[in-house]
Amino acid sequence: MAGKTLYDKLWEQHLVKQRPDGTALIYIDRQLIHEVTSPQAFEGLRLAGRKPWRVEANIATPDHNVPTTTAERSAGLAGIADNVSRIQIQTLDDNCDELGITEFKIDDRRQGIVHVVGPEQGATLPGQTIVCGDSHTSTHGALGALAHGIGTSEVEHVMATQCLLAKKMKNMLVRVDGQLRRGVTAKDMILAIIGKIGTAGGTGYAIEFGGEAVRALSMEGRMTVCNMAIEAGARAGMIAVDEKTIEYCKGRPMAPKGELWEQAATAWRDLVSDDDAVFDKTVVLDAADIAPQVTWGSSPELVGAITDRIPEPAEEKDPTRRKSLERALEYMGLEGGQPIKNIPVEKVFIGSCTNSRIEDLRAAADVVKGHKVSDKIKLAMVVPGSGLVQEQAEAEGLHEVFTEAGFEWREPGCSMCLAMNADKLEPGEHCASTSNRNFEGRQGFGGRSHLVSPAMAAAAAIAGRFIDIREMGES
Amino acid sequence: MKAFTTHEGIVAPLDMANVDTDMIIPKQFLKSIKRTGFGPYLFDELRYLDKGEPDMDCSNRPLNKDFVLNQPEYRDASILIARQNFGCGSSREHAPWALEDFGMRVMIAPSFADIFFNNCFKNGLLPIELSEETVDRLFTAVRSNSGYQLKVDLDAQTITTPEGETISFEVDAFRKHCLLNGLDDIALTLEDADAIRAFEAEHRQRAPWLFAG
Numbered sequence: 299m300a301g302k303t304l305y306d307k308l309w310e311q312h313l314v315k316q317r318p319d320g321t322a323l324i325y326i327d328r329q330l331i332h333e334v335t336s337p338q339a340f341e342g343l344r345l346a347g348r349k350p351w352r353v354e355a356n357i358a359t360p361d362h363n364v365p366t367t368t369a370e371r372s373a374g375l376a377g378i379a380d381n382v383s384r385i386q387i388q389t390l391d392d393n394c395d396e397l398g399i400t401e402f403k404i405d406d407r408r409q410g411i412v413h414v415v416g417p418e419q420g421a422t423l424p425g426q427t428i429v430c431g432d433s434h435t436s437t438h439g440a441l442g443a444l445a446h447g448i449g450t451s452e453v454e455h456v457m458a459t460q461c462l463l464a465k466k467m468k469n470m471l472v473r474v475d476g477q478l479r480r481g482v483t484a485k486d487m488i489l490a491i492i493g494k495i496g497t498a499g500g501t502g503y504a505i506e507f508g509g510e511a512v513r514a515l516s517m518e519g520r521m522t523v524c525n526m527a528i529e530a531g532a533r534a535g536m537i538a539v540d541e542k543t544i545e546y547c548k549g550r551p552m553a554p555k556g557e558l559w560e561q562a563a564t565a566w567r568d569l570v571s572d573d574d575a576v577f578d579k580t581v582v583l584d585a586a587d588i589a590p591q592v593t594w595g596s597s598p599e600l601v602g603a604i605t606d607r608i609p610e611p612a613e614e615k616d617p618t619r620r621k622s623l624e625r626a627l628e629y630m631g632l633e634g635g636q637p638i639k640n641i642p643v644e645k646v647f648i649g650s651c652t653n654s655r656i657e658d659l660r661a662a663a664d665v666v667k668g669h670k671v672s673d674k675i676k677l678a679m680v681v682p683g684s685g686l687v688q689e690q691a692e693a694e695g696l697h698e699v700f701t702e703a704g705f706e707w708r709e710p711g712c713s714m715c716l717a718m719n720a721d722k723l724e725p726g727e728h729c730a731s732t733s734n735r736n737f738e739g740r741q742g743f744g745g746r747s748h749l750v751s752p753a754m755a756a757a758a759a760i761a762g763r764f765i766d767i768r769e770m771g772e773s
Numbered sequence: 774m775k776a777f778t779t780h781e782g783i784v785a786p787l788d789m790a791n792v793d794t795d796m797i798i799p800k801q802f803l804k805s806i807k808r809t810g811f812g813p814y815l816f817d818e819l820r821y822l823d824k825g826e827p828d829m830d831c832s833n834r835p836l837n838k839d840f841v842l843n844q845p846e847y848r849d850a851s852i853l854i855a856r857q858n859f860g861c862g863s864s865r866e867h868a869p870w871a872l873e874d875f876g877m878r879v880m881i882a883p884s885f886a887d888i889f890f891n892n893c894f895k896n897g898l899l900p901i902e903l904s905e906e907t908v909d910r911l912f913t914a915v916r917s918n919s920g921y922q923l924k925v926d927l928d929a930q931t932i933t934t935p936e937g938e939t940i941s942f943e944v945d946a947f948r949k950h951c952l953l954n955g956l957d958d959i960a961l962t963l964e965d966a967d968a969i970r971a972f973e974a975e976h977r978q979r980a981p982w983l984f985a986g
């Protein structure tokens with residue numbers, strides 16, 4: 299019999315009941331909650347007179363709507379200027395208080411983007427099943443967990459039953475062999491993968507990322523890669539457990555301690571795909587072929603190397619795809635054949651659950667040090683992923699590197715990743731963004747987002763246009 | 774949940790691939806704490822020329838006349854056809870809520886994104902995957918016949934065209950059962966409460982650290 303994949307193992311360890319028609323009840327170890335996709339679930343629970351199945355399995359923090367300027371944040375919840383946002387966050391607080399759910403509230407320094415907070419607190423751990431009403435829940439798969447986004451009805455379902463109704467996905471292995479070149483990061487790796495397989499390439503699959511280049515990534519880098527599995531169409535992305543994973547979890551506030559820790563660590567070491575495991579699909583990339591990436595269209599698959607030109611839609615044979623390309627270029631105000639390096643940049647956003655961890659901020663600060671933000675840039679901002687990341691960065695003096703160069707240093711939250719608060723693009727503005735989605739209007743009505751790594755975003759801020767980070771070090 | 778048995782309605786052609794949920798319902802409307810009232814803001818950025826805000830009165834907003842749902846023959850559409858990877862991106866269930874609130878009951882495309890697909894069934898909406906070729910044919914038929922209607926029968930898993938052609942489609946048996954009967958998933962799962970409790974006890978033995986906090 300063929301061996302098992304990591305996904306097979308995680309699935310089997312959580313299978314409560316298999317129905318003959320292929321659907322199954324899967325036990326959920328951890329549910330993460332934020333203010334946007336939960337109010338209707340709490341209301342549904344209340345209307346049906348139901349109680350949470352296991353209160354301690356839930357953990358909450360507001361992130362999508364929180365303001366990020368220090369002035370607005372200093373007055374806590376009451377200080378939120380936008381009424382509707384304030385009510386939504388208040389609603390989360392009330393719901394959590396009423397049911398006794400642990401919440402890192404807006405003025406708690408442990409507050410932050412839910413996908414940064416989970417691993418940071420040890421609330422998400424290897425071997426768990428993790429859900430959240432947010433598609434980037436795939437991030438937590440970096441720890442060797444089965445983590446995926448769900449809709450609000452499912453949030454309510456998990457609260458009420460501790461289970462999710464699911465169908466087993468197929469197995470896909472994305473293997474990145476060899477070593478990444480200097481200046482090329484986890485973000486470039488995942489953008490290159492999406493460029494190769496497309497935004498629907500992983501639909502119906504759970505993706506395991508493996509290979510030498512993936513193993514070589516730090517835990518932060520692995521989270522960046524798994525974060526964007528959903529942009530490749532896969533609800534779940536994951537990476538096998540190794541000593542790095544275990545080391546990362548050790549000592550985190552909610553991680554097991556003492557004897558339980560030893561027991562857990564032993565069990566976690568088995569969270570790898572067996573050597574003879576069979577994948578339904580395997581995609582292989584050579585890390586050495588990956589250059590720093592920049593998206594030029596309004597879908598993450600419309601991506602190229604910094605040294606590339608934007609493709610000519612006229613050369614595209616498939617009519618539906620040609621139409622999408624034309625539409626994307628029109629929206630982006632760009633033309634086929636244009637070198638990516640010539641794309642102007644007006645705003646720079648370093649943040650989001652993809653790239654707002656300490657390592658990301660260090661990488662950006664490294665590039666920024668000793669330089670000034672170009673006068674072509676209207677706004678360059680850095681938004682740490684959590685209050686603890688912010689604290690760490692400040693202890694290392696990174697905030698000074700950023701502010702001296704002309705960046706704004708903000709309070710933690712989702713911020714301009716989806717522009718639900720005041721941080722947004724104006725129509726027509728191009729933004730070098732370390733976030734994960736460049737959809738039309740995503741970062742503000744009419745805004746034009748280009749997804750890049752933190753180092754590339756920092757370099758764009760200094761140059762006022764996209765430049766190849768690999769050249770910057772040499773000048 | 775609203776049951777879905779059969780449905781007959783006007784078809785609107787949305788000739789776009791990779792329609793994402795940001796497009797279906799832009800984020801500013803996600804600030805609502807309700808699950809109704811999203812219909813007027815469905816496809817907001819494509820539908821109106823100005824920028825939509827929550828609670829805005831849409832009756833006097835400038836319309837984008839080129840957008841399919843603004844064209845008089847499609848205003849009352851309840852079936853939407855689109856190209857591949859419909860509903861990709863954010864997991865927001867506000868997308869099916871907005872479609873449902875607008876009056877949509879059926880979505881037809883060559884493929885759907887997983888989370889969106891799942892969310893539809895929880896809200897009485899039926900997403901149907903047909904081959905690229907069949908979808909193409911439907912696009913042509915809709916465009917050349919004003920008021921083009923399709924009849925969808927979930928129990929029989931068929932779509933009937935005005936020409937009398939029958940197209941069959943696949944649907945997962947469990948989802949079909951729930952949709953046909955308008956069943957509440959949670960109540961169904963709670964029928965297995967004993968199995969869940971038994972699993973939980975075993976799981977706790979195997980992985981006690983998950984229950985320590």
Ligand code: SF4
Pocket residue numbers: 361362411412413432434650651652711712715716733734
């Ligand atoms: S940072 Fe962006 S992608 Fe991540 S959870 Fe927040 S809004 Fe979603």
